[in-house]
Amino acid sequence: MPRWLVLLAGSMLLAELLRRIGLPASALLGPMICGIVAGVTGQGLRLPGPVFPLALGVVGCLIATSLPLSVLASIVDKGPVFFAGVVSIVLVSAAAGFVLARTGVLPGTTALWGSSPGAATPMTIMSASYGADMRLVAFMQYLRVIFVSGSAAAVTRFFATAPAAHGTLAPAEGSAGAIAGTLLTIVVSTALAQRVRIPAGVLMVPLVVGAVLQDTGLLTIALPGWVRVPAYTALGWGIGLRFTPAIVRHALRASPWVVLSTLLVIGASGAVAWLLVLCGETDPLSAWLSCSPGGEDTIAIIASTTPGVDMSFVMAMQTVRFVLVLFTGPGLARWLGRWLPSAADPGLLASPSKADAS
Numbered sequence: 349m350p351r352w353l354v355l356l357a358g359s360m361l362l363a364e365l366l367r368r369i370g371l372p373a374s375a376l377l378g379p380m381i382c383g384i385v386a387g388v389t390g391q392g393l394r395l396p397g398p399v400f401p402l403a404l405g406v407v408g409c410l411i412a413t414s415l416p417l418s419v420l421a422s423i424v425d426k427g428p429v430f431f432a433g434v435v436s437i438v439l440v441s442a443a444a445g446f447v448l449a450r451t452g453v454l455p456g457t458t459a460l461w462g463s464s465p466g467a468a469t470p471m472t473i474m475s476a477s478y479g480a481d482m483r484l485v486a487f488m489q490y491l492r493v494i495f496v497s498g499s500a501a502a503v504t505r506f507f508a509t510a511p512a513a514h515g516t517l518a519p520a521e522g523s524a525g526a527i528a529g530t531l532l533t534i535v536v537s538t539a540l541a542q543r544v545r546i547p548a549g550v551l552m553v554p555l556v557v558g559a560v561l562q563d564t565g566l567l568t569i570a571l572p573g574w575v576r577v578p579a580y581t582a583l584g585w586g587i588g589l590r591f592t593p594a595i596v597r598h599a600l601r602a603s604p605w606v607v608l609s610t611l612l613v614i615g616a617s618g619a620v621a622w623l624l625v626l627c628g629e630t631d632p633l634s635a636w637l638s639c640s641p642g643g644e645d646t647i648a649i650i651a652s653t654t655p656g657v658d659m660s661f662v663m664a665m666q667t668v669r670f671v672l673v674l675f676t677g678p679g680l681a682r683w684l685g686r687w688l689p690s691a692a693d694p695g696l697l698a699s700p701s702k703a704d705a706s
Contacts, residue, residue, distance in 0.1 A: 351391050358382040359581060373650040375580040377497060383588020384494075390593050393585075398538075400586040401550040405538035406571065406579035407645040408554030409530060410652060411663050412562060413569050429627050433620050434669045437641055440616040441465040442680055444609045449688045453605045456480055457688065460681040462488025463609065465617075465641035466666075466673040478681060487599040489642070490590055492610045496640045499614055500647060503636050504654040526570035533558055533567060551645060555667070580649055617641045634658040638665035 363378030386393055445463025448454050454462070461475035468489035475485040537557040541549030561567035599606065621635035630638070637651050644666040651657045 351386070351393055355379075355382055355386050355391075355393065355585070358385075359584070363581075373497070373501060373580070373646070373653055375577050376584045376646060376649045377501060379581045379584030380494070380497070380588045381584075383585040384591045385588075387589040387591040388593060388596055393589055395582060395586055395589065399582050401538050401542060402534065403579040403582035403586065404551045404645060405534040405554040406575060407583065407648055408537075408551045409534055409558040409569050410571060410576070411644070411648050411667065412555050412558030413571075429624065429629055430665065431668075433624055433639060434665060434672060436620050437465050437613075437617050437639060437669060438672060438676075440620075441613050441641055442684065444613050446684050446688075448602075448605060448609055449684075453602050454481075454484060457681045457685040458484045459488070460684055461485045461677070462606075463613070464489075464673050464677045464681075465492075465613065466644060466670045468493055468642060471673070471677055475681075478678065480681075481598070483595045483598050484602070486590055487595045488606055488610075490587055491606065492613070492642055493587060493646060495607075495610050495614060496642055497646050497650070500637055500640050500650050504633060504650060504657075523570070526568045527572060527575070529567050530558075530570050531575070533561060533569075552671075583645060583649075613641050630658050630661050631656070634662050638662040640666075644670045 359379040359382045361378075362382055363374045366374035366378050441463045442460065445460040448459035448463070449457065453459065456479055458475070458480040461471055461478070461480045462485045464471045472482055472486045472489055475482050534554055537554040538550050541553035546553060558567070558569055562569055617639040618636065621632070621639040624630055624635040624639070625632050629635070633654070634657050637647055637654075637657060638661055640647050644663075647666055648663060651659055651662050
């Protein structure tokens with residue numbers, strides 16, 4: 349309990365400091381940074397079982413407010429440019445992972461799984477079933493989440509100087525009935541996702557269910573601050589606490605190349621975003637957030653607190669890429685793995701411990 353209290357106090361203080369500086373998503377970034385410190389210093393803290401899934405369920409409903417069926421239809425009308433942007437980021441990330449694996453920086457297909465631009469938690473969990481080192485995959489995935497979070501927050505701080513042109517995602521406080529209905533939807537859909545074991549279901553099922561209920565008029569999604577902020581905090585801790593000493597020790601040798609690869613992927617994603625701007629699809633801020641490689645939940649939180657963001661475009665592009673990575677990532681890793689040398693360090697691919705896996 350004393351460690352949790354210290355983590356909570358530090359998270360609140362840092363989140364408030366970041367908020368005063370003007371960074372978006374301070375309620376997420378502050379707890380994430382404090383969680384990383386707690387994880388790396390071996391404090392042994394783990395979120396209770398249902399907390400992280402419920403936090404993802406809140407974010408799923410948050411995203412659902414920006415994805416009515418009419419918006420998805422308008423996105424489809426944008427045609428080749430939209431889908432070319434999605435596929436380009438996936439291919440760039442796969443190429444970066446292939447180079448890391450081919451040069452022997454990381455063993456086997458570990459780099460391919462770790463480089464997938466999205467679906468961090470399911471990619472990490474599934475990677476162990478395909479012979480990759482889940483610890484290194486987790487390191488790559490969540491290191492990229494941190495870099496993406498930081499770069500997205502910095503870019504939004506630079507560009508977000510005008511009033512919201514498209515409307516930000518800030519669900520109204522709502523009536524007691526709307527709030528109760530939203531919370532019930534989150535709990536039921538999250539429990540359903542865990543029961544049927546859909547990959548990334550704890551995010552996707554509340555998103556889909558919330559969007560359908562909202563679009564049919566059966567539910568008005570209401571997420572007041574006292575619901576969103578604890579969810580952001582739990583999400584930040586859930587990401588940060590995954591950086592255990594074991595993961596850091598295993599990743600230390602490859603970290604310079606992993607960081608370089610991550611920065612190159614973010615840079616390439618920025619180039620794709622600039623092409624979207626040149627083609628007149630959206631504004632620079634929305635383009636950057638829509639192309640940020642991974643961390644759909646993180647981008648949703650950042651975008652929801654930033655004026656001037658086209659939330660419909662950002663979340664549609666992030667969601668489409670999320671689904672694409674989720675269903676094509678394993679097959680792409682297996683296919684590219686045919687051209688990779690076998691892992692040279694058997695000890696590195698040893699089965700991770702329960703602590704590492706968690």
